[in-house]
Amino acid sequence: MTVLNPLRYFQPWTMWHHQPLRSSYDAVIIGGGVHGLATAYELAKRGMRRVAVLERSYIGSGASGRNTTIIRANYRTPEGVAFYKESLRLYERLSQELDYNLLFSQQGHLTLAHTDRAVNVMVERAAVNRLLGVDSRVIDPREIHELCPELDLSAHPAYPIQAALYHPPGAVIRHDAVVWGYARAAARLGVEIHPATEVTGILADRGRVTGVRTTAGDVSAPVVVAAVAGWSSEVGRMAGVELPILTHVLQAFVTEPLKPFLHVILVSATLHIYVSQTDRGEVLIGAEIEPYTTYSQHSTIGFLEQSAHHTLELLPILAPVKVLRAWAGLCDITPDYSPIMGKTEVDGFFVDCGWGTYGFKAAPVSGVCMAELITTGKTPSLIEPFKLSRFWERRLVSELAAAAVSH
Amino acid sequence: MAFLVPCPDCGNREAAEFSYGGESNRRPAPGAAAAELARYLFFRRNVAGTQVEWWYHRDGCQRWFLARRDTRSNLIEETYWPEQRAAHRA
Ligand SMILES: Cc1cc2nc3c(=O)[nH]c(=O)nc-3n(C[C@H](O)[C@H](O)[C@H](O)COP(=O)(O)OP(=O)(O)OC[C@H]3O[C@@H](n4cnc5c(N)ncnc54)[C@H](O)[C@@H]3O)c2cc1C
Ligand SMILES: [Zn+2]
Numbered sequence: 001m002t003v004l005n006p007l008r009y010f011q012p013w014t015m016w017h018h019q020p021l022r023s024s025y026d027a028v029i030i031g032g033g034v035h036g037l038a039t040a041y042e043l044a045k046r047g048m049r050r051v052a053v054l055e056r057s058y059i060g061s062g063a064s065g066r067n068t069t070i071i072r073a074n075y076r077t078p079e080g081v082a083f084y085k086e087s088l089r090l091y092e093r094l095s096q097e098l099d100y101n102l103l104f105s106q107q108g109h110l111t112l113a114h115t116d117r118a119v120n121v122m123v124e125r126a127a128v129n130r131l132l133g134v135d136s137r138v139i140d141p142r143e144i145h146e147l148c149p150e151l152d153l154s155a156h157p158a159y160p161i162q163a164a165l166y167h168p169p170g171a172v173i174r175h176d177a178v179v180w181g182y183a184r185a186a187a188r189l190g191v192e193i194h195p196a197t198e199v200t201g202i203l204a205d206r207g208r209v210t211g212v213r214t215t216a217g218d219v220s221a222p223v224v225v226a227a228v229a230g231w232s233s234e235v236g237r238m239a240g241v242e243l244p245i246l247t248h249v250l251q252a253f254v255t256e257p258l259k260p261f262l263h264v265i266l267v268s269a270t271l272h273i274y275v276s277q278t279d280r281g282e283v284l285i286g287a288e289i290e291p292y293t294t295y296s297q298h299s300t301i302g303f304l305e306q307s308a309h310h311t312l313e314l315l316p317i318l319a320p321v322k323v324l325r326a327w328a329g330l331c332d333i334t335p336d337y338s339p340i341m342g343k344t345e346v347d348g349f350f351v352d353c354g355w356g357t358y359g360f361k362a363a364p365v366s367g368v369c370m371a372e373l374i375t376t377g378k379t380p381s382l383i384e385p386f387k388l389s390r391f392w393e394r395r396l397v398s399e400l401a402a403a404a405v406s407h
Numbered sequence: 408m409a410f411l412v413p414c415p416d417c418g419n420r421e422a423a424e425f426s427y428g429g430e431s432n433r434r435p436a437p438g439a440a441a442a443e444l445a446r447y448l449f450f451r452r453n454v455a456g457t458q459v460e461w462w463y464h465r466d467g468c469q470r471w472f473l474a475r476r477d478t479r480s481n482l483i484e485e486t487y488w489p490e491q492r493a494a495h496r497a
Binding site for chain 1: 421
């Protein structure tokens with residue numbers, strides 16, 4: 001009889017292996033966030049086998065491991081709605097695709113309107129959404145109360161709630177799991193993941209990329225993808241590519257865990273906050289970006305005070321609850337709150353950036369579209385509107401109204 | 408990290424008292440090419456390091472001034488009035 005060694009189960013195991021950096025690859029992805037990993041996975045799925053993801057720190061150390069995980073498709077422009085709708089569809093089956101439990105929870109998303117103007121914008125958004133097949137409608141306070149009885153719908157707050165944009169497929173997910181799920185699935189297809197490997201230069205010859213310089217030596221590659229979000233301006237500069245990006249810090253915090261009571265995601269643009277309850281019971285609260293640009297990932301006491309204050313206007317029952325921890329992450333903000341994806345002036349050097357405060361939800365569709373572009377040379381129609389050249393041609397895709405506070 | 412901004416008029420005050428005006432960049436001349444205008448409108452250096460930028464003391468003296476800040480640490484190295492710009496460009 002074979003005796004199983006019980007210690008086997010307590011030994012450390014890894015979901016991907018570490019190997020030395022080679023001197024050449026078919027494609028190098030800079031940035032081990034969810035965008036870089038999804039792109040690597042989709043490239044490997046399309047048959048590209050010598051793909052390396054180079055990450056300065058550990059995978060998921062950027063915004064991918066710091067975000068508030070809201071997934072939704074109720075954007076404002078037809079271009080945005082079509083794109084995020086496809087990403088939401090891919091997220092709905094991503095656990096099966098990656099063979100990894102992502103704790104995906106489609107609890108519904110409520111954007112609260114406290115002013116006539118906000119109600120008008122929501123009516124327009126709901127119309128655009130429905131025309132493009134996205135479940136989205138404006139609901140009155142009675143229906144809001146049914147979805148969230150704890151919400152203060154009285155006339156007491158400074159800005160009473162008048163209506164809400166309800167988006168039933170809106171969801172949250174476990175962000176680390178998405179990072180690890182993509183990393184493991186990519187590694188199973190042969191993708192190499194190199195943490196603690198910083199790219200310090202991009203090598204090019206006569207307008208064509210030839211590789212990257214890293215802290216572990218030079219690597220040659222005919223394809224280099226920058227998926228570095230908040231650090232895009234610096235990495236773009238290494239290739240001589242200018243980007244219309246500003247790096248801002250976005251903060252969030254959680255309370256101590258409570259019994260499940262909040263079964264929808266709440267967003268209020270007027271109060272500059274959004275609230276959801278995690279699987280661990282913590283109440284997760286986020287806000288808008290800080291007004292100044294910065295590369296510092298520190299949280300501020302002013303943010304905590306103000307967001308806590310505004311949260312209590314929505315959910316007075318949280319008054320006795322304590323804050324557990326706060327954190328911050330960097331966001332690459334574009335002038336029109338839409339991403340920048342595709343080719344650049346340098347042949348073979350691609351960017352996937354401009355993800356601002358909303359890029360987590362876009363990872364699956366971005367991976368598919370970037371991989372398709374790289375392997376076929378043709379820009380998929382879903383990302384055609386998000387080309388870098390739109391800023392030189394002044395064809396912006398403004399998502400400000402749907403993305404400034406809702407992420 | 409919350410940080411202090413040394414207003415040339417009022418001294419060290421909390422950043423929340425000020426409005427941020429963005430990195431200082433040069434305005435194109437009248438009749439500039441479309442590409443130059445696009446660059447001025449949308450593209451920024453957004454450097455991880457020291458940059459010169461505009462601040463407005465909204466809740467204080469209500470004046471615009473320039474600051475040299477390290478965007479990695481938010482430490483402001485110096486602040487001065489726009490008239491003093493030439494002396495600080497060196
Ligand atoms: C507090 C907060 C809340 C958010 N909430 C939401 C939300 O609810 N819904 C949503 O959709 N989005 C949200 N976002 C935005 C979302 O998190 C990001 O848009 C998304 O994670 C970007 O993923 P990424 O892979 O492009 O970048 P990142 O995850 O930031 O990864 C970039 C990686 O590049 C690495 N890197 C940088 N420079 C180099 C270099 N020179 N060499 C090698 N590696 C380098 C970094 O270390 C980093 O790991 C939020 C963000 C924050 C900060
Ligand atoms: Zn002052």
